Structure formats: C-alpha cells, structure tokens
Amino acid sequence: MSGRDAAYPPIGDYAIIGDCRTAALVSREGALDWLCLPRFDAPAIFAALLDRRRGGTFAVRPTAPFQATRRYLDDTNVLETTFTTDRGRVRLRDLMPVASEDDKRRALRPDHAVLRVVEGLAGEVEVEVVCDPRPRYGAVIRSAEDRGPLGFWWTHGPEALVLRSEIPLRPDPHHAGVRGRARLGPGDRRVVALAYAHREPAVLPVLGDAAEQQLGETVRWWRGWVARCPYDGPYRGPVIRSALTLKLMTYAPSGAIVAAPTTSLPERIGGVRNWDYRYCWLRDASLTLRALLDLGYEDEARAFLAWTLHSTRLTWPELQVLYDVHGGSRVPERELDHLEGYAGSRPVRVGNDAGRQLQLDVYGEVIDAVFEFVRRGGRLDRTTGRMLVGLGETVCRRWREPDEGIWEIRSGRRHHTYSKAMCWVALDRLIRLSQGGHLRAPVERFSRERDAIRAEVERRGYNPRLGSYVSVLDGEELDASLLLLARYGWADPADPRLQATCARVHERLGAGGLLYRYLDPDGLPPGEGAFGIASFWAVDCRCRQGDIAGAAAAFERLCGLANDVGLFAEEIDPDTGAQLGNFPQAFTHVGLIDAALTLAQHLGQGAERTLAGPVGRIESSS
Amino acid sequence: MNVGAVFLWGFVATIVLTTVMTAAQGLGISRMSIPFMLGAMVTADRDRAPMLGFLMHLVNGWVFAVLYALAFESWGRATWWLGAGIGLVHALAVLVAVMPVLPGFHPRMASEHRGPEPTRALEPPGFLALNYGYQTPAVTVLAHLLYGAILGGFYRLAG
Numbered sequence: 001m002s003g004r005d006a007a008y009p010p011i012g013d014y015a016i017i018g019d020c021r022t023a024a025l026v027s028r029e030g031a032l033d034w035l036c037l038p039r040f041d042a043p044a045i046f047a048a049l050l051d052r053r054r055g056g057t058f059a060v061r062p063t064a065p066f067q068a069t070r071r072y073l074d075d076t077n078v079l080e081t082t083f084t085t086d087r088g089r090v091r092l093r094d095l096m097p098v099a100s101e102d103d104k105r106r107a108l109r110p111d112h113a114v115l116r117v118v119e120g121l122a123g124e125v126e127v128e129v130v131c132d133p134r135p136r137y138g139a140v141i142r143s144a145e146d147r148g149p150l151g152f153w154w155t156h157g158p159e160a161l162v163l164r165s166e167i168p169l170r171p172d173p174h175h176a177g178v179r180g181r182a183r184l185g186p187g188d189r190r191v192v193a194l195a196y197a198h199r200e201p202a203v204l205p206v207l208g209d210a211a212e213q214q215l216g217e218t219v220r221w222w223r224g225w226v227a228r229c230p231y232d233g234p235y236r237g238p239v240i241r242s243a244l245t246l247k248l249m250t251y252a253p254s255g256a257i258v259a260a261p262t263t264s265l266p267e268r269i270g271g272v273r274n275w276d277y278r279y280c281w282l283r284d285a286s287l288t289l290r291a292l293l294d295l296g297y298e299d300e301a302r303a304f305l306a307w308t309l310h311s312t313r314l315t316w317p318e319l320q321v322l323y324d325v326h327g328g329s330r331v332p333e334r335e336l337d338h339l340e341g342y343a344g345s346r347p348v349r350v351g352n353d354a355g356r357q358l359q360l361d362v363y364g365e366v367i368d369a370v371f372e373f374v375r376r377g378g379r380l381d382r383t384t385g386r387m388l389v390g391l392g393e394t395v396c397r398r399w400r401e402p403d404e405g406i407w408e409i410r411s412g413r414r415h416h417t418y419s420k421a422m423c424w425v426a427l428d429r430l431i432r433l434s435q436g437g438h439l440r441a442p443v444e445r446f447s448r449e450r451d452a453i454r455a456e457v458e459r460r461g462y463n464p465r466l467g468s469y470v471s472v473l474d475g476e477e478l479d480a481s482l483l484l485l486a487r488y489g490w491a492d493p494a495d496p497r498l499q500a501t502c503a504r505v506h507e508r509l510g511a512g513g514l515l516y517r518y519l520d521p522d523g524l525p526p527g528e529g530a531f532g533i534a535s536f537w538a539v540d541c542r543c544r545q546g547d548i549a550g551a552a553a554a555f556e557r558l559c560g561l562a563n564d565v566g567l568f569a570e571e572i573d574p575d576t577g578a579q580l581g582n583f584p585q586a587f588t589h590v591g592l593i594d595a596a597l598t599l600a601q602h603l604g605q606g607a608e609r610t611l612a613g614p615v616g617r618i619e620s621s622s
Numbered sequence: 623m624n625v626g627a628v629f630l631w632g633f634v635a636t637i638v639l640t641t642v643m644t645a646a647q648g649l650g651i652s653r654m655s656i657p658f659m660l661g662a663m664v665t666a667d668r669d670r671a672p673m674l675g676f677l678m679h680l681v682n683g684w685v686f687a688v689l690y691a692l693a694f695e696s697w698g699r700a701t702w703w704l705g706a707g708i709g710l711v712h713a714l715a716v717l718v719a720v721m722p723v724l725p726g727f728h729p730r731m732a733s734e735h736r737g738p739e740p741t742r743a744l745e746p747p748g749f750l751a752l753n754y755g756y757q758t759p760a761v762t763v764l765a766h767l768l769y770g771a772i773l774g775g776f777y778r779l780a781g
Binding site for chain 2: 159210
C-alpha cells in the first residue's frame with residue numbers, strides 16, 4: 001500500500017475479541033478500530049477500520065517504535081499482544097468480559113465492556129492511551145465529559161460510553177477524545193476499561209483486582225466452552241481456533257450466527273465489492289450449525305435451529321436469504337458517504353440488498369441442517385414438521401425458476417445448477433424425515449419432483465464436452481459450489497462425473513493452492529481474491545475422492561495462509577497471501593473445520609461425524 | 623379515606639408513570655430506569671433487577687397514593703389539577719432531594735465522590751438526575767404530573 005493507504009493496517013493485522021453479542025477488531029498496533037454496540041449490526045462506535053480520520057479508535061500502545069507479536073491465551077478469545085521496543089517489553093491483554101450466569105448474579109457488571117490490561121515485562125516502556133469514540137459510524141463527534149472518579153463519559157441519545165483508566169487521562173486538544181501516558185517497568189500493571197450502556201443507567205467498569213477477576217472469569221468461561229468439544233483428532237489447533245471464532249459470531253440472546261462482524265472490508269483493495277456481512281445468512285448459518293454439531297456443540301445448534309424457526313415465520317413458506325440477529329427481515333442497503341472506506345475502498349455499505357434475492361439453494365441447506373440435527377437424535381415437534389413441509393412445497397413450486405444463486409450475483413437471475421441440486425437435497429431430506437416418522441410429508445409428490453430435478457440437472461447441468469457439471473444449465477462456466485455436490489450426497493464421490501467435475505474446477509479456478517469461486521463476469525469490476533471456503537471445499541472434495549495425502553498437504557498449506565492468530569477473511573490474494581473481504585469470516589472457518597474433520601475421518605483418527613448422544617428436541621416457538 | 627379508589631387509581635397512575643418513563647428510555651430521551659435502580663438495591667442479577675424493581679415501584683406507587691389521598695381528604699376536594707400540583711412537588715422532591723443522595727443508601731450505586739467499587743458500580747443519577755440525560759428532569763416531571771392528575775381526577779372522597 002502507498003500514500004493514503006499506508007495508514008491502513010493490512011486486514012490480516014487485525015484480531016477479534018467479543019462477548020457473543022458484538023465483537024471488536026484490534027490491530028497489531030494495539031488499536032481497537034472496529035466496535036459496534038450494542039450488537040453486531042448496530043452503528044459502530046469505533047470505525048477507524050473504515051476511515052482512519054473520522055472513524056474513531058481506542059489505542060493502547062508504546063510511544064516508541066515497536067515490534068509486536070500476538071497470540072490468544074490458550075483455548076480462549078483473550079488476545080495478548082507483546083510490544084518490544086528498544087527500551088523494553090510490555091504485554092497488552094484485550095478482552096470483552098464474559099461470565100457464567102452464576103458469576104453474573106454475584107455483582108452488577110456492564111452489559112458490554114472492553115478490558116485492556118497492560119503490563120511491563122522488561123526495561124521501561126512509555127505507553128500511551130488514546131480513546132476517541134465516534135458514534136454512528138463516525139457521523140457524531142462528542143467531547144468527553146470528565147466526571148472525576150466516575151471516568152470520562154460520551155453520551156449520545158440513549159447511549160453512554162464510560163472510560164476508566166489507571167493511566168491518567170486528559171482531554172485531547174487535537175480531537176474529541178482523551179489521551180494519557182505512563183511509564184511501565186517490570187511488573188507494573190495498568191487497566192483501561194470501557195463500558196457501554198444503552199437505555200439504562202450505566203454500570204461502571206472496574207479497575208484493579210476486580211478487573212483481574214473479570215479477566216480470570218473470562219479465561220475460565222472460554223476454556224470451559226472449549227472443554228465441551230470432544231474433538232481430539234489432527235489439526236486440533238486450527239479447528240479449535242475456528243470454533244472459538246465461530247462462537248464469537250454467535251449472537252447469544254437469539255442464537256443467530258452472523259457471517260462476519262464487519263462491513264465493507266473490500267474484496268479488492270480500492271474496489272467496490274464492499275458488503276455488509278453483519279447479518280445472518282441462512283446458508284452460512286446452516287453450514288456453521290453443521291460444523292458446531294460435528295464438534296459437539298449441541299446447545300448452539302439447538303439455539304440456532306430455534307432462531308431459524310422463529311425468524312422465518314414472517315416470510316414462511318418462503319425463505320429469505322438473510323435476516324438480522326433477531327429475525328428481522330428488512331435490512332435495506334445504504335451507503336455511508338462520510339466514510340472513505342478501508343484504504344479508500346468505497347462505497348461503505350450498511351444493510352444488504354442480497355436479502356431480496358432469490359437463492360433457492362438456501363432451502364436445501366436449511367433442511368439439510370435440520371436433517372443432521374434429527375440424525376443425531378434431535379426431535380421435531382408437529383408445528384416444526386409442518387413448517388418444513390411448507391418449505392418443501394415452496395421448493396416444488398419454484399425450483400424451475402432462475403435465481404441469483406449461492407454467489408449472490410447482481411447481474412440477473414439464471415438457472416444455477418447448484419441451486420437446483422440443493423432443491424433436490426431439500427426434497428430428498430424431507431422424504432427421508434417423513435419415512436423416518438419425524439414429520440408427515442406428501443412423499444409421492446415430493447419424490448416425483450425430486451426425481452424431476454435430478455433428471456433436469458443430469459441432462460442440462462452436466463456438459464459432456466467439458467466432462468463436468470457446470471454453473472448454469474446448458475452453460476459452459478464452472479464455479480466452486482459444484483465441489484459440494486459430493487458432500488451433499490448427490491452421487492458417490494467416486495462417481496466419474498463428480499471426479500471429473502472436481503478436476504475441471506481445479507484446472508479452471510485453481511491458483512497457487514487456492515481456488516476462486518468463479519472467474520466469469522458478474523456485472524461488477526473484476527479483481528476479487530481467491531475464496532477461502534472454496535479452497536477448503538477443494539480439500540474436502542479431494543479427500544472424499546481418496547487423495548488423502550494430497551488433501552492433507554493442501555489443507556496444511558491453506559492453514560499456513562491464516563494470519564498470525566489463526567484467522568481468515570472471506571478471500572485471500574493468491575499472489576500475496578493477503579486477507580481480503582470481511583474479517584474474520586465464519587464461512588471460511590466453517591470450511592476449515594469441515595475439511596479437517598473429513599481429513600480426520602479418512603485418516604481414521606477420531607472424527608466420526610455422527611455424535612454419540614441425542615441432542616434433544618427442537619420446538620417451534622408458537 | 624377511600625381505600626378502593628387509592629388501590630385502583632394508585633395502580634393505574636403508577637402504570638402510567640412507569641409507561642411514560644419507559645417510553646422515554648425507548649425513545650432515547652432518558653436512561654433513567656426506576657425499576658432497574660430499585661431492583662438493583664436487592665439483587666445484582668441484571669435480569670431479575672428490573673422485574674423486582676417494578677414490583678417495588680408498584681408498592682411505592684400505592685404508598686404515595688395513600689399520601690395523595692390524605693392530602694385530598696384534608697382539603698375536602700380532589701381535582702386533577704390539585705393532584706398534578708402535588709405531582710409537581712413530588713417530582714421536584716425526587717429530582718432535587720432524593721436523587722443526589724441516592725448513592726448514600728443504594729448498596730450498589732457508585733458515588734460521584736469516591737468513584738465505583740467492585741460492589742458499587744451503578745451510575746449515580748446526579749443533581750436532577752441529569753447524568754441520565756438532560757431531558758430526564760422534564761420526563762420525570764411530566765410522569766409525576768400525570769400520576770397526580772390521575773389520582774386527583776379519579777379519586778372520590780370518602781363519606
């Protein structure tokens with residue numbers, strides 16, 4: 001990067017902390033540059049990620065030039081950054097406190113807080129704190145109000161932000177924030193804590209021993225959560241980091257899972273492919289659900305299914321592509337003109353018009369997720385069964401229509417092969433659920449439609465000249481979703497058509513061990529990176545087709561492309577390895593988990609992908 | 623004293639007062655939440671505090687309704703504007719006298735002088751409860767005017 005872009009850290013320089021209701025991105029320089037409160041899709045209070053000048057930041061860092069190394073404390077989402085300067089070393093621990101319900105009953109605590117604990121390790125290092133919140137994505141600038149021992153306050157409408165610090169702070173003459181410095185020697189520890197209140201009196205953040213106690217509680221909570229995962233196979237490190245990241249994208253009050261905690265991080269630096277991913281895509285969430293189920297997290301799976309059944313009521317028997325975390329179906333897209341965008345990548349969008357698209361594959365993904373839930377011992381009540389059958393009726397009625405497809409193409413509807421195949425999956429799973437006595441479906445009619453879909457895909461979705469299934473019926477293009485056909489049981493992975501498709505997709509879309517999702521024009525300027533999850537699908541596909549060693553090598557190469565703390569964005573630049581797009585991206589981490597478990601299964605190392613015990617009952621919220 | 627009227631209209635007036643103040647929270651006019659503040663006196667559980675606080679607030683509403691009724695009986699008349707007048711005095715007393723000293727007897731409220739402690743972390747209201755938003759005094763006065771007006775307007779003198 002150069003010029004103005006130089007001010008923006010690479011996307012991969014960020015790490016995530018969160019409290020399962022919202023999440024913050026912290027850079028390698030100790031700057032918290034992104035935080036939306038009180039939930040993922042609320043307006044950002046710190047948005048320097050999208051505008052260094054206007055967005056607002058909260059930094060804790062040495063004043064002298066430094067080198068930084070980072071890690072998460074083992075099996076937690078507590079980030080630790082160690083800064084090394086010429087004069088010494090300091091360690092910064094960043095977290096959003098979480099606690100068990102028992103711990104929460106013992107003392108009042110802020111609804112949302114960020115705790116930053118900085119400690120001298122060696123020599124003497126001067127550390128500075130800068131806190132400059134800018135509510136409403138930087139559109140509002142409020143001066144800090146000094147309330148003495150109660151800290152510095154920024155209030156805006158129903159919101160209050162409180163900063164307390166063991167490093168003395170004073171209003172910054174250069175902006176509306178506050179600033180302070182302190183010299184730390186070995187063992188010197190200072191806490192800087194931020195709390196947020198919305199529509200109620202604030203609960204103030206604590207410092208000193210009480211802050212240490214919250215850090216301890218948070219570490220215990222995350223380790224307790226990780227301990228619930230029985231997976232002990234190969235690649236446990238990246239699998240657990242991915243699971244922890246997915247958990248951070250779970251909106252605990254409703255069970256929804258967002259696609260990513262950010263908006264408008266560009267798929268091409270300086271480009272226009274900048275989208276808001278802070279919503280729950282049924283497709284992504286269904287795949288996330290399967291990954292969590294595979295890892296033994298039944299509570300999260302149950303919560304998500306309950307959310308799905310609740311949130312889709314307003315649109316039933318149609319499924320919308322995405323919903324907000326409380327199941328709201330209106331997420332209109334608009335542009336924030338006052339922000340320059342990450343490294344000048346405009347526009348910055350909030351909301352997402354993909355919600356109005358028709359993506360028929362979603363029916364297959366949701367119903368398959370429910371099928372997996374039942375296969376592991378979950379039970380459906382009668383209302384839920386009726387609701388699922390209603391979705392099947394919609395599939396029967398609409399599968400012949402063109403749609404925007406899994407990649408949300410904005411240049412018009414087409415007959416996507418993968419969408420048709422997933423309609424087949426939807427009806428196939430409903431028929432099997434009906435035959436298993438879990439619901440009552442019109443099996444004969446569903447079977448007739450299912451077979452018709454299959455015949456259509458085999459006739460028009462396979463191109464004999466190419467020797468491959470193709471993206472659209474009667475087409476010539478290929479895309480990475482075709483790799484999923486084996487995974488969803490369209491045919492045996494050893495089927496010659498599937499094997500040939502896998503090979504063709506690799507040939508045409510592969511780049512340096514990565515895979516583009518597609519390369520054909522989509523109505524937007526070209527130039528996006530290789531697609532993270534597609535690259536993991538390729539590993540999965542290769543593994544299912546028997547090339548275990550090749551798949552393992554490819555998987556390890558892919559894991560090497562994660563950032564220094566194991567996180568992936570949506571896309572990766574095949575030339576530079578740089579992370580591109582919203583970050584971190586649930587979809588990519590789902591791909592990692594899936595590929596790792598498939599590898600483990602084929603290596604015979606403890607990843608039987610059917611859980612031992614029943615996972616309970618899912619009930620409609622009628 | 624007309625006990626039935628105190629019970630009925632005290633209940634209605636308290637519900638209206640609570641509704642006005644909760645609506646102000648929802649509309650972003652004020653962060654004051656009397657149920658949360660009262661409930662936090664007896665529990666640190668954030669989920670239970672507003673519920674317990676609401677019950678405490680309801681009882682408070684009845685207690686104050688008795689005082690309002692005693693005033694009406696002593697004057698030998700009850701009108702909406704007399705009730706609203708008492709409500710105005712009531713609101714000013716709450717804002718000027720009670721709110722600033724609340725940290726002194728609220729076991730979980732921080733003090734503006736000593737700052738928060740691990741067990742006392744709730745934001746104090748400050749003078750006129752202005753910490754909860756500069757429109758909080760207006761909302762509080764409006765809610766108490768309605769409370770008093772309802773009691774005064776619907777209360778019927780005993781005998």
